[in-house]
Amino acid sequence: MADQDSNAPLATLSAMPTLEQMQQWTNTLGRAQQLVLEHAANLATRTDTPPAPAITPELLFEPETFARVQADFAKDSLALWERFAEAAGQPAPAPEGSVAGRKDRRFADPQWQSHPFFDMMRQSYLLVSDYLLRLTDTVDGVDPKHKQQLRFAMQGVVDALSPSNFPITNPQVIQKTIETNGENLVSGLRHMLADMDKGQLTHTDGSAFTVGVNLAATPGKVVYETPLYQLIQYEPTTKKVLETPLIIFPPWINRFYILDLAPHKSFVKWAVDQGLTVFMVSWKSADASMKDLVWDDYILRGLIDAIDRVRELLDVESVHSIGYCVAGTTLAATLALLAARGEADKVRSATFFTAQVDFREAGDLGMLIDDEVLKLVDQLSAPGYLDGRYMAATFNMLRGRDLIWNYVVDNYLLGKDYAPFDLLYWNGDTTNLPARWHRAYLTDLYRDNLLATPGGVQIDGTPIELHRVKTPSYVQAGREDHIAPPKSVWKITEHFTGPLRFVLAGSGHIAGVINPPGSGKYQYWTADKAAVSLEEFTRIARETPGSWWPDWIDWIQDFTDPKVPAKHARRPGKGSMPAIEDAPGRYVKSR
Structure with a gap:
């Protein structure tokens, strides 16, 4: 029994409710009905409901x-x-x-x-x-x-x-x-209607976070800006710094502060504390004025422009660079373009966070790209840009059980309040994408895999050939990454021809990257000799508990840069580029 x-x-x-319970239920149902009626009245004036694929x-x-x-x-x-x-x-x-x-x-x-x-x-x-x-x-x-x-x-x-x-x-x-x-259902209904109003599923308590206060709070200044990006220089925390500066290129699909969350999680702050002069590119979220932007613009007027500005500001020959996700793909194309122009020495090293250059095994995202989806993307991008909420919904679908239904149950049915979680707040802080660039990215790279074909892509009239990239590279992949699967990231090693270190980190696309040494989480794998495949790498690799960040800084320091005093142009706004505004700047806050 x-x-x-x-x-x-x-x-x-099965028990008979008391009079008091019946009155409470009547009141509960009445308030639920009122919420629905009020929401229906608001919807009556709206015409922005998207079609469903x-x-x-x-x-x-x-x-x-x-x-x-x-x-x-x-x-x-x-x-x-x-x-x-x-x-x-x-x-x-x-x-x-x-x-x-x-x-x-x-x-x-x-x-x-x-x-x-x-x-x-x-x-x-x-x-x-x-x-x-x-x-x-x-x-x-x-x-x-x-x-x-x-x-x-x-x-x-x-x-x-x-x-x-x-x-x-x-x-x-x-x-x-x-x-x-029934109070849980009323609370859940309130959550659901609020999400319907903003057109996006809520994952966390947004009121707990403010960009520039407890997110993206590493001290620095915006020292340069264009209609495409702002360049942030961070305040040094050491008396001397490595001569070669570091420029970080985050994906413009998301806000840059995934790399600058709370201080104890911030890769930016950690890198500054290691004695690096750190610059961050903060991309502008697309609007109708950016409808004609293409990949050439992000490479020429984005990455190369930022590299040249930093070299000029600090009077150095080259920079260390990091490209995350789509910005890593773009960094690879940029390196190939610089090599074709005889300017490869502008970049002393390149680090790739969960980035792909060969999309033959691009995972679930690649599987979703077909002609019908592309037609839908065109319809949704009619204003000249794709609303970032559609991209967020796509990523949620890839892990629907965890990122959709888990929240439906907790927040809609059980009526739980949202817990504050900085990573999920960032995940919901969407950016818009230029229509022409986004369409070409899906067709040329995901569908047709042209970047992996020598000469398949041209930038500013120059054919791109990845095998010409000899820049020393550090390639990080996430073992459980469903957006950039490790098998796909590994293929960088099959195209680049320079010295390369491959690191497989525990966890996925975000937590595999944002894993500070103090967290004591996960692990990473490295191999002391070259492997011809990911399968061979996993057989011979050595597992190390904790964060891979110390491995990366050791790799950077192996370049034997001299150290220089952290003064004059090494301090934001003290060189030839006066400070425009405090970090994190306006662009990261624009919608």
Whole structure:
């Protein structure tokens, strides 16, 4: 017999409510209705609802595999019902190793297993979802990319249909609703309507953060700006600094302060404290005036312009450089262009954070790019730029269970308040993308992989050939990165021909990069000899606990730069470029 606590939701539901409870429920429903009516009234004047994409490939199944999946499903379904029948309606644990016996944090609450009704629902859902995904894998007669798309779409469907996502089939929500007389649903409705108004799912309490106060707060000055970017120079914290300065190029898909979060997490502050003169490029979020910008603009009037400005300001021959994600891809193209022009010496070293140059194995994002998606992108970019909220929604879809449904349950159904989390605040602080650049990036790189083809891309009329890049390079990849998979990042080593150090970091696209030494998290892998593939690298690599940042600074210091006093032009605004404004500047705050 199940214990009393496990039956609490259903037992409580069957009890007759008191007059006071009925009055409370009436009040709760009334306030919920009022919220919906007010929101509907506000929507009446709005016309900015975007169309939704659809993926509807024809289904043709490989007969033998289809039959085997059907037979397995029938056998497992019968076994599930037999377990419950034999237990006379009491909970029956699923066999270890079975689909229904696997651990799944969506069903971590004990009532999912201790209560017969919810246990049956959980096990049935897991069985059916596994069946649907396996059935998708039997689809035949379509190319591999369409098969990937179909599985991705099916994964989204089964994640959305989880019983944990619905108030009447989630024991936690039922219990919370009874305990609060429905207040959780009113709070959740308020959260949902607020998200509908701003067109974006909320992940964290935004009121807890202010850019320039407790984010992007490393002291510095904006010393140069163009219509495309601002150049920030940070205040040195050491009496002497390495002669060769560092320029960081963040992705313009996101705000630069992912590298300058709270002081104890800030890569910028840490790099300054290591005795580097650090500059940061802060890109302007696109508006209609930037509709004609292309990759040439970001390379010529962005990266190369910033490199030349810093060289001139500090009177140095070269700079160290970092490119993160799409800015790393752009840095690779920039190095190839400089090599073709005989100007490779302008960059003494290049560091790549989770960057791709060869998109043959670009992961789920590459899988999503096809003609229908490109048509949708064109429609959404009609003003001359793509609203960053669409890009954020795309990245959320790639990890829908964690970045969508987890928040639907916690914040919409359970009515929980949002917890403050700086990384998630940054994740929701979107930027807009120039329409022409974005379209070309998706077609030329993700779809057609032209950068990996010698001469496939031209910058300012010069064909780009990655094998001409001999700049010493440090390449970092995230072991669990779903945006720039390590197999894809590794391919840099197959194109560049200069000295190169490859480092595989624990975690993914963000946490794998933002892992300060003091955190004590994750690990990284390095190899003392060259490997011909990522598989060989992982076999011979040595694991080191903690942050890879110290490994990187050791690599930078191996260039044996002399040290110079941290004065005059080494201090923001004291050289030939007067300070325009305090860091982090206006561009990072523009919407």
